[in-house]
Amino acid sequence: MKNIAVIGAGTMGNGIAHTFAQFHFNVQLIDVSAAALEKGLATISKNLDRMVAKEKISIADKNQTLANITTFNSLKDGVKNADLVVEAATENAVLKAKIFKELDDYCPEKTILATNTSSISITQIAAVTKRPEKVIGMHFMNPVPIMKLVEIIRGYNTADDVMNSTVALAKIIGKTPVEVNDYPGFVANRILMPMINESIETLYNGVAGVQEIDTVMMLGMAHPMGPLQLADFIGLDVCLSILNVMYDGFKNPKYAPCPLLVNMVLAGKLGIKSGEGFYDYSKSRKAEKVAKMFS
Known part of the structure; x- marks a missing residue:
């Protein structure tokens, strides 16, 4: 070829x-x-x-x-x-x-x-x-x-x-x-997206803030990037789309997207591509506008 x-x-x-x-x-x-x-x-x-x-x-x-x-x-x-x-x-x-x-x-x-x-x-x-x-x-x-x-x-x-x-x-x-x-999410996203979704649920339920969640996964699990920052990098709209495909394909509620993810996508907060997601990339990469909503 x-x-x-x-x-x-x-x-x-x-x-x-x-x-x-x-x-x-x-x-x-x-x-x-x-x-x-x-x-x-x-x-x-x-x-x-x-x-x-x-x-x-x-x-x-x-x-x-x-x-x-x-x-x-x-x-x-x-x-x-x-x-x-x-x-x-x-x-x-x-x-x-x-x-x-x-x-x-x-x-x-x-x-x-x-x-x-x-x-x-x-x-x-x-x-x-x-x-x-x-x-x-x-x-x-x-x-x-x-x-x-x-x-x-x-x-x-x-x-x-x-x-x-x-x-x-x-x-x-x-x-x-x-x-x-050929099954929904294949291997990479079948494992990755539920982890990202659960991280968003953890934020949504007020257990911890954005940086705290990412720090736990980076230092405790040796991940090179926290799941919320990774979601911003992938694109929150892409994450939502993949979760919807798996939810529709398996009919299993464990793949249902977190309401916070759905609302952020509806609001146009898509991550790096839009300048803001779980982090604010337009002014300061350390800003946590979303996290403040749950503090």
Whole structure:
């Protein structure tokens, strides 16, 4: 596989494009928004500059990585020669179904269709195509250029050769692939999101404040980042979406989102992306506006 199409130039999409391009693949980065593409390329360039500063790559390596990326506003044009497509659009089942229907029409028969979904059923996504055996989950972790793990999720109809090719490809780009079966939340988020949700419940019930909860988990459990700060980093809207997928999929109340999380998302407090979540990123990273509501 030489030509990799990545759909979505946001945080995950530009990270995936960066990683493949750095390993000498031809990358077609696709987004309907020209501004998103411009911002995505700027992010890739900035991240490459950090690697140059740390002497992990040379300036020539940076320039070659950027040269390996071509941008497209048209899905049809961007995927016409793709050996693999990695969809990294918003975590929305309806949107993903629409994209995969179009991919099925526009991509060559040989093309493997992968989704970076963090929770939505691969089998459900594959069902809208005429090639369900070629649909697979390829769940990267954020930040993509740094994090080694990739969950490789087998849908009900995913062919063995597609699974084997995708696992091999993940290794080529320096990742550690872990094969996972297709159930809501897969492995990473099935374990992570209930922990984050319980941390929010602990805050909601007034047991402790934001920094206290995060400190307990960092110092007591050796987590590199507290669960509430991590939720801000992931995006509270994304956390809510994943919990809703698991709640709907398992019909188990233990996955029901905390009311505080629901209200924060409704209020537009989404974490780092909006400038405020459990922490205030607009003025001081130590501010705890939410925590004061429960003190």
